[in-house]
Amino acid sequence: MNEDLKCACVDFYQNDVVRLLLGRSFHPGGLELTRRLGEALALGPGDFLLDAACGTGTSAVFLAGVFGCRVLGVDLGAENLEQARRHAADAGLTDRVEFRQGDAERLPLEDGACTAVISECSFCLFPDKETAAREMFRVLAAGGRVGLTDMVVDRDRLPEEMKGLLFRAACIADALTVDGYRAVLAHAGFTGLTATDHPEALLALAGQIRQRLLLAELAQAVGKLDLKGLDLKRGKVLLHQAEELVRDGVLGYTLITGSKP
Numbered sequence: 001m002n003e004d005l006k007c008a009c010v011d012f013y014q015n016d017v018v019r020l021l022l023g024r025s026f027h028p029g030g031l032e033l034t035r036r037l038g039e040a041l042a043l044g045p046g047d048f049l050l051d052a053a054c055g056t057g058t059s060a061v062f063l064a065g066v067f068g069c070r071v072l073g074v075d076l077g078a079e080n081l082e083q084a085r086r087h088a089a090d091a092g093l094t095d096r097v098e099f100r101q102g103d104a105e106r107l108p109l110e111d112g113a114c115t116a117v118i119s120e121c122s123f124c125l126f127p128d129k130e131t132a133a134r135e136m137f138r139v140l141a142a143g144g145r146v147g148l149t150d151m152v153v154d155r156d157r158l159p160e161e162m163k164g165l166l167f168r169a170a171c172i173a174d175a176l177t178v179d180g181y182r183a184v185l186a187h188a189g190f191t192g193l194t195a196t197d198h199p200e201a202l203l204a205l206a207g208q209i210r211q212r213l214l215l216a217e218l219a220q221a222v223g224k225l226d227l228k229g230l231d232l233k234r235g236k237v238l239l240h241q242a243e244e245l246v247r248d249g250v251l252g253y254t255l256i257t258g259s260k261p
């Protein structure tokens with residue numbers, strides 16, 4: 001069952017239309033929030049950073065370029081990783097940025113191998129979050145830092161129609177509260193956990209998706225794009241609903257950092 005959930009999620013982020021709507025960074029806040037995450041973790045040239053569920057490697061390449069660290073990106077999606085490797089090559093960073101296919105719940109790395117771990121808008125997707133947190137803890141050296149940015153959901157107030165598989169893949173249905181993330185990380189052994197809220201990152205992403213939906217509608221109308229069954233009208237309604245939920249505090253986005261003692 002968990003393996004099916006993972007495959008559905010990987011397929012979702014390798015779908016052309018989803019990629020078109022999200023752009024190169026598959027998380028709210030884009031590289032601006034990634035930079036803040038890097039600063040919060042005080043990344044530097046001495047670090048070996050793991051990006052768990054790195055997608056197409058946009059953040060991995062960016063962080064290596066800005067902070068001078070070595071980065072390993074791990075993701076389950078083979079197509080995502082192909083793109084990530086091209087991205088690192090284009091940036092001339094293949095000596096410091098590497099990608100491996102693997103599951104965040106069984107990280108392909110030895111104990112204590114890295115000095116920092118991040119996961120952006122992905123922890124919410126892992127079916128077994130306790131195991132994923134324990135894996136992050138395991139691969140960090142003592143004193144290593146962890147940083148997540150992720151969706152926050154008040155599940156009791158989430159509309160029923162947003163609790164299905166599609167919304168799970170879209171980082172909504174299985175996301176936690178801030179305290180929920182803190183509890184899972186603390187249970188794995190992380191300490192000094194602090195969180196900041198970033199609802200603006202979600203609203204900005206919604207705005208970007210709205211613009212891209214409009215462009216997609218135009219491209220479809222003139223026969224330049226095949227949306228492969230995507231219902232644009234429903235997409236716009238859902239987007240509006242999601243924005244309302246952000247304003248009502250049902251959906252949010254958080255940046256959480258902590259460390260391994």
Ligand SMILES: C[S@@+](CC[C@H](N)C(=O)[O-])C[C@H]1O[C@@H](n2cnc3c(N)ncnc32)[C@H](O)[C@@H]1O
Pocket residue numbers: 006009010013024025026027052053054055056057058059074075076077080102103104105119120121122125126171
């Ligand atoms: C919302 S995207 C975020 C990607 C990237 N972190 C970013 O911000 O651009 C979620 C990513 O998680 C990956 N993923 C989902 N479940 C995974 C798992 N169990 N292990 C590794 N990667 C996983 C997907 O393939 C996808 O690339």
